[in-house]
Amino acid sequence: MxxxxxxxxxxxxxxxxxxxxxxxxxxxAPPPAAASSPAxxxxxxxxxxxxxxxxxxxxxxxxxxxxxxxxATDKQYSLLKAGKRALTYDLTYSYIGQQLISASFTDQTLTQFAIQNTRGHTVTNTISADYGVRDNLTANLTVPLVSKYSQSETFSGLSNGIGDISLGARFQPFALSRTLPALTATGTLRLATGRSPFKTIEGQGLATGAGYHGVTLGVNASKVIDPVAIFGSLNTTLGLPVKHLSQTRNGQTLREVHPGPSVGFGIGFAYALSYNISTTLSFQESISARTRLKLVDANGNNVDTKTSSQSSAMVNLGLGVRVSPVTTMNFTVGIGLTTDTPDFTVGMNMPLHF
The missing domain is CATH 1.10.287 (Helix Hairpins)
Structure with missing residues (x-):
């Protein structure tokens, strides 16, 4: 309300x-008497x-x-009203630069040493459609279009294609309260519709997806303390294994991938400078467990190995501009804090009206 x-x-x-x-x-009140009674x-x-x-x-x-x-107050929720629809457009650019050191030893003697500089540019156009199933339940469909350009000493190329489509839902178990924070439970199913990194041919293409299906469950909390809104989130992601692969790299053939689970969290606040301008500052981090790989070497022997765990963290700065009573454009800049995170990202978000 x-x-x-x-x-x-x-x-x-x-x-x-x-x-x-x-x-x-x-x-x-008694009716007026015609005359006072002496009694x-x-x-x-x-x-x-x-x-x-x-x-x-x-x-x-x-x-x-x-x-x-x-x-007495009516039950109010921050999600879409039942039967309402909304479309949102996101444009994100990210850059990552890496230096890879390749070294080979024979009888404890260095026989090969090389440093490869890799630069990657990714532009993602995302259309999100939301539908209010109930006042406290919203369904979501996300379709990303990915363009990637990578440049290194061994490969330079551009790849365009659809990314991983996501199906999700947001649920508010409790109505909004003046004293308690607003809680929202989220669930997302990511489909491996993009080009898989486990099926690309080295030097001939770039992946546009994660390569495996994933399920993410999380909870978000927010509290408005005028003119500041504080928010936080916690989520976990489970990746489904991928089998029947046949990707050859460095003399070995990849057969199966078993992604490790990951846990993420974030915290931040938004501050209203005026009725039309707001700013946000947030921090997010994701920690992924080791991924298990099953390979076959040149001699036909089965090899089981694990990748190292990964930790990605980023600080996001945002600016919201209200351009009309129903349209607010949001601009964000993200700064990577770890080697597993893009160096920086730039994004723009706006609702679409038809």
């Missing part, structure tokens, strides 16, 4: 109470008036009505 609606209802309630009190007094005394008239104006059994307690009016 908006502050305006709550204030309007409160004013109407006070007006109703005033009219009710006036009507009660008019009904309770009636001032004490008797006072007692009769007090009894007539006093509270009778069954009368409505005005204090109770006022208390109920102030405490």
């Amino acid at each position: 908006s502050c305006f609606t709550f204030t309007l209802r409160l004013c109407l309630s006070f007006a109703a109470l005033a009219l009710s009190a006036a009507h009660a007094q008019d009904a309770a 009636s005394s001032p004490a008797a008239s006072t007692e009769a008036a007090r009894e007539a104006l006093g509270k009778k059994e069954g009368d409505v307690d005005q204090a109770k009505v006022l208390k109920d009016t102030l405490s």
Whole structure:
């Protein structure tokens, strides 16, 4: 419920109470007498008036009505209303630069040493569609279009294609409260619709997806302390194994990939500079367990190995600009804090109206 609606209802309630009190007094007052009776005394008239104006059994307690009016609120949620639809467009650019050292030893003697500089540019256009199933339940469909350009000493190329499509839902178990934070449970199923990194041919293409299906469960919390909104999130992701692969790299053939689980969290705040401008500052981190790989070497022997664990962290700076009563454009800049994170990202988000 908006502050305006709550204030309007409160004013109407006070007006109703005033009219009710006036009507009660008019009904309770005795009719005027044509002439004073000599038998009636001032004490008797006072007692009769007090009894007539006093509270009778069954009368409505005005204090109770006022208390109920102030405490009664409709259940309100921050998600889409039931039956409502929304489209959102996201544009994100990310850059990552790496230096890879390749070294080979034979009988403890260095026989090969090389440093490879790799630079990667990724532009992602994402369309998200939301539908309000209920006032506290929203379904979501996300379709990304990915363009990647990579440049190194051994390969330079551009790849365009669809990314990993996601199906998700957001659920608010409790209505909004003036004292408690708003809680939202989220669930996302990521489909491996993009070009898999486990199926690309070395030097001939770039991946546009993760290569495996994944399920993410999380919870978000937010609290408005005017003019600041504080928010945080916690989530976990489980990746489904990928089998029947046949990718050859460095004389070995990849057969199976078993992704390790990951845990992520984030925290931040938004500050309203005015009715049309707001700023955000947030931090997010994700820690992924080791991924198990099953390979076959040149001699036909099975080899089981694990990658190292990964930790990605980023600080995001945002600016929101309200360009119309129903349209707010958001701009973000992310700064990578670890080697497993892009060096920086730049993004823009806006709703679409048709």
